[in-house]
Amino acid sequence: MTTIIETRDLVMQFPGTLALDRLDVTIPAGVTGLVGANGAGKTTLISLALGLLKPTTGSIRVLDLDPTTQGPELRAQIGYGPERNLLPDDLRAYDFVRHLAEVKGLPRDEARTRASDSLYLVGLGEERFRALGTMSTGQRQRVKLAQAIAADPRFIVLDEPTDGLDPVQRDEMLNIIVQINRSFGIDVMLSSHVLEEVERICDNVVALDEGRLVAQGSMVELAGASGGIELELVDVADRPTAIDDVVASIVAAGATVERAGFVLTVGGRADAELFDVAGAAVARAGARLRRLGQRRRTLDDLFIGAQGPGGEGDALPPLVDGTAT
Amino acid sequence: MNGAPVPTAPPPERGAASIVARGFQRYDGERSGVGGAIRSVAWQSIRATLGIGRAGRNKVFPVISVAISYIPAIVFIGIAVLVPSGITDGPTYAEYYGFITAAIVLFAALVAPEVLVSDRRNGMLALYLSTPLHRGTYLASKVLAVAATLGLVTLGPPILVLLGYTFDGSGPDGLRNWLVVLARIVLSGVAISAALTSISMAASCLTDRRAFAAIGVVLLVLASPILASALVDGAELSANWRLLDVFSMPFELVFRIFGERGNFPEVSTAAVVAVNAAWTAAGLAVVVWRYSRFVISR
Numbered sequence: 001m002t003t004i005i006e007t008r009d010l011v012m013q014f015p016g017t018l019a020l021d022r023l024d025v026t027i028p029a030g031v032t033g034l035v036g037a038n039g040a041g042k043t044t045l046i047s048l049a050l051g052l053l054k055p056t057t058g059s060i061r062v063l064d065l066d067p068t069t070q071g072p073e074l075r076a077q078i079g080y081g082p083e084r085n086l087l088p089d090d091l092r093a094y095d096f097v098r099h100l101a102e103v104k105g106l107p108r109d110e111a112r113t114r115a116s117d118s119l120y121l122v123g124l125g126e127e128r129f130r131a132l133g134t135m136s137t138g139q140r141q142r143v144k145l146a147q148a149i150a151a152d153p154r155f156i157v158l159d160e161p162t163d164g165l166d167p168v169q170r171d172e173m174l175n176i177i178v179q180i181n182r183s184f185g186i187d188v189m190l191s192s193h194v195l196e197e198v199e200r201i202c203d204n205v206v207a208l209d210e211g212r213l214v215a216q217g218s219m220v221e222l223a224g225a226s227g228g229i230e231l232e233l234v235d236v237a238d239r240p241t242a243i244d245d246v247v248a249s250i251v252a253a254g255a256t257v258e259r260a261g262f263v264l265t266v267g268g269r270a271d272a273e274l275f276d277v278a279g280a281a282v283a284r285a286g287a288r289l290r291r292l293g294q295r296r297r298t299l300d301d302l303f304i305g306a307q308g309p310g311g312e313g314d315a316l317p318p319l320v321d322g323t324a325t
Numbered sequence: 326m327n328g329a330p331v332p333t334a335p336p337p338e339r340g341a342a343s344i345v346a347r348g349f350q351r352y353d354g355e356r357s358g359v360g361g362a363i364r365s366v367a368w369q370s371i372r373a374t375l376g377i378g379r380a381g382r383n384k385v386f387p388v389i390s391v392a393i394s395y396i397p398a399i400v401f402i403g404i405a406v407l408v409p410s411g412i413t414d415g416p417t418y419a420e421y422y423g424f425i426t427a428a429i430v431l432f433a434a435l436v437a438p439e440v441l442v443s444d445r446r447n448g449m450l451a452l453y454l455s456t457p458l459h460r461g462t463y464l465a466s467k468v469l470a471v472a473a474t475l476g477l478v479t480l481g482p483p484i485l486v487l488l489g490y491t492f493d494g495s496g497p498d499g500l501r502n503w504l505v506v507l508a509r510i511v512l513s514g515v516a517i518s519a520a521l522t523s524i525s526m527a528a529s530c531l532t533d534r535r536a537f538a539a540i541g542v543v544l545l546v547l548a549s550p551i552l553a554s555a556l557v558d559g560a561e562l563s564a565n566w567r568l569l570d571v572f573s574m575p576f577e578l579v580f581r582i583f584g585e586r587g588n589f590p591e592v593s594t595a596a597v598v599a600v601n602a603a604w605t606a607a608g609l610a611v612v613v614w615r616y617s618r619f620v621i622s623r
Contacts, residue, residue, distance in 0.1 A: 050455050053620075072359050072457035080455035086448035090379050102365040103456045105356030114352065121349040147452070152352035184351060
């Protein structure tokens with residue numbers, strides 16, 4: 001499998017702040033989500049990958065090149081969409097994208113053509129001659145994506161590409177990012193603090209917290225099925241104790257139950273047996289079932305588990321390469 | 326009609342037609358590398374400075390500055406053409422700069438802040454540094470842009486005067502002399518541009534406000550002659566204290582390039598050359614030092 005980014009014992013120390021702490025990360029081809037709260041070290045890792053910063057210690061290789069010594073060669077193959085929403089207001093979107101395509105080495109005629117093509121791809125074909133200062137946040141995010149892909153990079157890095165977007169715009173942006181990867185084979189790393197969108201489109205995930213690696217691996221490994229089942233019940237007016245009765249029946253059958261409102265998470269036995277136990281309990285109590293299925297672990301679980309109730313990481317051990325350690 | 330068959334194009338073979346796909350595609354052609362990136366950034370900076378491709382209000386100041394620097398040239402050429410006897414009273418090529426000093430300084434105060442400060446304020450610096458450029462090559466492109474733009478007012482007008490005088494028949498005698506004058510004009514323009522580029526870029530890297538940078542350049546250029554004059558004329562110190570005069574020394578160098586003694590004949594030519602070189606080097610050193618310390622993280 002092609003490796004896009006590989007770090008070994010990577011440390012980035014700013015005055016008074018340890019931004020990255022001995023980070024060992026391997027990011028394969030595909031769409032990779034770089035997740036973590038603000039201050040987790042996502043932007044620092046991106047800056048190191050682009051060669052904008054030099055690591056304090058340790059090493060980082062991107063596309064098998066060293067950003068600190070082979071920066072120009074590397075950056076010619078990378079597209080970058082920064083987090084900051086600052087853009088030159090009086091420049092037209094087309095001129096902005098064309099210019100950056102030229103800076104990345106495309107001949108003038110090719111840059112002109114590809115600037116238009118990129119803006120069409122991100123849905124701004126009709127708006128391409130508008131000044132950036134007159135565009136909405138969503139349109140400016142698309143312009144940043146267009147300039148990142150215009151020079152046909154092998155790999156694009158998008159720092160919070162859905163920041164400031166409403167749900168509809170966010171969906172559209174995520175769909176475009178997936179299309180860029182699936183249709184054109186451009187690998188993507190996007191940073192985000194919204195776990196749901198990473199779960200939705202990413203093949204791989206790297207999770208950081210306070211500069212440390214929380215988890216990395218494929219989305220299937222990290223946020224796939226886990227033990228247990230989950231059922232959601234409906235409140236029935238003439239049977240106010242129905243849910244309590246279901247819980248009691250399940251416990252009496254030797255399974256464990258965690259209740260959160262109308263949602264029960266059931267475990268303690270084999271999944272196939274749990275379906276039977278839960279079905280029988282619901283029928284016996286005369287409860288109404290809205291949803292029944294295998295429990296899936298989410299990135300939220302991963303983070304909560306890794307940090308633990310007190311942030312000590314005692315609920316779920318950190319996962320590295322998809323394996324509990 | 327003679328009944329001969331009319332030649333017609335053969336019918337297209339099945340499958341010969343094709344739909345030319347438009348839209349985003351992969352690119353595997355040549356790339357221009359760092360050199361192309363420097364040229365592109367420099368050209369874009371020149372366009373931005375002159376207001377090309379920008380709203381009309383951005384063109385006003387550059388157009389006025391450039392016009393001010395060319396108007397004397399047009400006037401002198403007009404005088405030479407219309408009043409031939411008056412040409413003997415016209416300025417020398419070195420003296421010509423005296424008529425456009427204000428325009429040049431004003432232009433210098435405008436150009437570098439536009440070229441450098443804007444990139445830091447509108448996020449372009451981080452984007453540029455995510456391309457094949459690094460800090461050094463980025464600054465090289467900016468130096469190129471500022472110097473080339475300043476060349477518009479430091480080189481253009483005297484060259485126009487030379488051409489005007491030449492077509493009027495009152496220019497230098499013979500090709501050799503003509504080329505010597507041209508070389509001196511180019512050297513003078515480059516020297517003034519280098520000194521002012523360096524000084525204005527140094528001011529521009531110390532603040533994130535274009536107006537502050539422009540005011541800083543103007544104040545430095547205006548205050549230094551007062552200081553130098555106070556030291557030499559008021560405190561009666563050595564004439565070499567004139568070298569602190571940032572405003573006058575680049576133009577004093579022009580006199581020396583043309584073999585004239587200039588406004589401060591008591592200062593040696595070597596000292597004038599050295600101080601211009603020193604101002605240029607010092608300004609660029611401040612720029613390099615400052616940019617080496619910027620943390621570009623997004």
